[in-house]
């Protein structure tokens with residue numbers, strides 16, 4: 001009667017396999033592998049193995065089941081889907097890292113480390129470049145994933161003392177970038193407000209030797225404005241909270257963040273003008289500390305990181321000077337003079353700023369102030385990234401390979417979507433295209449390599465949407481450029497009209513005017529809607545769209561300000577580039593960088609909006625599954641064959657299902673697989689055989705095989721030992737692993753042989769082999785102890801054969817000894833002593849051991865004095881002499897009369913030297929090694945002393 005069933009985490013090793021402990025009433029607990037039950041309970045580890053069709057509901061169901069079991073990772077082929085657990089899981093330890101190091105991708109449960117390790121191993125063996133693309137919406141866990149991958153490389157890659165500096169710099173560049181580029185948002189307390197691509201460079205030995213970072217589209221608007229409940233970039237608070245008193249004094253800053261307009265949330269410019277009055281009332285402070293953030297502590301980490309990544313005091317002086325100046329800038333207030341021009345409200349020392357900005361009205365002056373602040377911060381961030389790159393650069397010119405980590409914002413759909421969302425979504429559209437192209441390419445290449453006919457895969461190609469955005473002269477960005485840079489006044493509406501005129505007939509573009517009756521209401525007059533691959537997004541053409549280009553400062557009459565903040569980057573021979581074009585170009589070069597590398601993908605999912613562990617919000621997740629293009633990817637991946645595996649791996653797993661392949665298949669693995677699937681009964685349409693792999697079309701075929709395997713394994717009684725083996729495996733280092741596998745495999749085989757399973761039809765072939773061997777052995781059993789022949793066993797019976805041989809010899813000796821009469825024993829012993837050189841060997845030895853005439857016998861290792869070759873011998877002590885005996889031959893006799901002394905080693909290694917003269921009777925000193933040294937030497941001394949022939953010399 002079953003009492004309880006527990007999932008054994010130990011066994012959660014093999015794909016789709018879990019081990020259960022069945023506690024039964026009579027205390028005979030059973031450990032059983034439960035693929036079937038596990039699939040029901042914890043889903044499949046690879047979405048391509050989803051049973052039925054690839055519906056969104058089935059996808060979500062699988063994800064939910066796994067999430068509830070704290071299994072946050074699932075594959076779609078080689079793509080990893082990760083769901084943020086919002087709690088610490090014990091899966092990122094050094095032991096886990098070692099476990100995944102160098103192990104075949106599919107042999108362990110899905111993990112970030114498997115992706116990282118796979119990219120690393122392929123890079124090392126094929127000497128090519130890789131990238132890991134990590135995407136997902138804000139708070140989904142991208143940054144954590146990239147940090148964990150970096151840590152994985154830091155721990156598992158070979159390194160030297162010199163390289164440790166590089167490793168530390170790579171790791172510590174993160175806190176610095178996070179201080180300047182991350183901020184608390186409503187969705188994430190440590191949200192990266194920029195896109196990041198980081199190359200880790202490896203030398204030919206696979207050691208990390210350098211790095212390079214590219215940053216994308218930092219959210220400059222945050223410098224001057226944050227939404228309710230959000231904060232500015234961390235560095236402002238860290239400086240104020242943690243900065244030394246002298247530093248703050250030198251920067252003219254006060255510790256209280258509420259003194260700074262840019263650090264309190266402001267929703268509009270009117271609010272700025274009310275800032276001072278409001279500030280004095282605001283006691284609680286809207287920029288209050290966030291529980292999960294410790295600015296003071298983070299400041300210390302950042303300071304330390306700066307020193308390690310080689311920033312000089314002068315650099316830091318300038319850097320903090322800029323951070324402070326942005327805060328000061330935010331506190332500048334304007335009012336109107338009699339001409340309607342803006343003048344600075346207070347502080348005579350910065351009147352010149354007012355002069356620079358004076359042609360503007362108050363509103364525009366505020367815009368200009370903020371634009372300056374944003375520009376300063378944006379450029380400082382770029383400078384910072386360049387500076388870090390300088391410190392990570394490897395000047396050695398030898399060829400290196402790289403693994404790039406791309407941590408980039410996922411598809412974003414807000415209530416109001418502006419230029420920023422347009423750029424983000426365009427970026428995702430491009431990356432999706434890259435993913436589709438590369439996955440399809442990889443599929444096609446694999447088919448070709450395996451000699452399998454290519455079958456076209458139906459999928460949605462989003463190139464059409466990329467073209468809509470980026471096409472020269474015809475795309476949205478080109479139209480925006482034209483509108484912004486043409487003479488005359490450009491407005492949001494004129495831009496919209498241009499769009500309607502040029503791309504109005506595009507299937508993925510809609511405006512209110514172009515929309516049908518039904519959708520018209522949902523689009524505003526100033527909006528346009530794009531039908532992205534992931535869904536519809538309505539963008540507002542007002543605001544930043546034009547602002548990005550018509551920067552207010554461009555109206556300033558001061559040429560220096562204009563040049564510095566608008567035209568400084570322009571090549572005078574060319575048209576100025578708008579922000580949209582700049583972004584498009586940087587994206588193009590990113591795609592170029594990625595196209596030249598081998599891809600791996602991690603798609604991160606946020607399970608709920610409340611950062612709550614264990615809560616799986618179906619609606620929110622469905623949304624992300626769609627926006628991350630997971631269903632598209634799954635369809636592409638499944639359209640061909642759901643499952644493929646190298647012949648060796650497939651055969652190793654399922655060989656027990658066919659008598660011809662169990663327990664060993666001695667021919668080529670491909671032929672073994674062919675025999676195996678024929679025996680199982682695969683239909684031709686269910687599979688294809690490639691050059692090195694078997695391709696299985698439907699998951700159900702694989703599951704049927706898995707289930708048969710599970711039952712077989714259970715009936716063969718292999719489970720407990722298999723689980724033990726996995727446990728051992730987990731604890732052994734990679735090098736020792738092969739050894740452990742061999743030992744335990746032997747053990748398993750011995751176990752199968754000893755504990756014959758009860759169900760005959762499942763073990764008929766094992767039993768047949770056993771039976772045949774035993775029958776043959778019966779006719780070839782040795783008849784006496786001198787007969788050393790023994791029938792060679794088949795490999796699965798090696799262990800049992802060894803045991804049988806020992807038993808047999810013991811029986812023969814016992815039988816012989818029992819048959820010897822006392823008179824014969826005396827005779828034999830005398831004969832032995834008298835004719836030791838011609839004695840009839842082994843029977844006497846055995847007899848001596850057994851009988852009272854021999855005083856003592858023990859196995860020893862004898863070392864030749866020339867060359868110290870070790871030989872296994874038996875030392876037999878009688879009343880008058882010691883004999884060194886080989887199994888069937890007396891090799892040396894030492895008369896106690898000639899024994900001059902005994903030396904033993906004090907090193908606990910059991911070495912004994914018996915000192916005897918070298919003459920025509922004796923061969924000289926005898927060097928032995930004995931496990932029972934105390935016992936042996938005591939016996940020898942007692943026997944020798946008894947005859948008063950020698951003195952025992954205790955040696956060292």
Ligand SMILES: Nc1ncnc2c1ncn2[C@@H]1O[C@H](COP(=O)(O)OP(=O)(O)OP(=O)(O)O)[C@@H](O)[C@H]1O
Pocket residue numbers: 084085086087088089136137138139140141142143144145188189190191192193409604
């Ligand atoms: N694997 C994980 N284990 C435990 N907690 C995690 C894990 N991944 C993410 N988290 C939690 O979720 C928070 C948000 O993760 P993270 O900052 O990586 O998100 P993100 O996708 O980079 O967001 P953004 O785009 O806003 O930068 C982390 O601060 C951490 O608390």
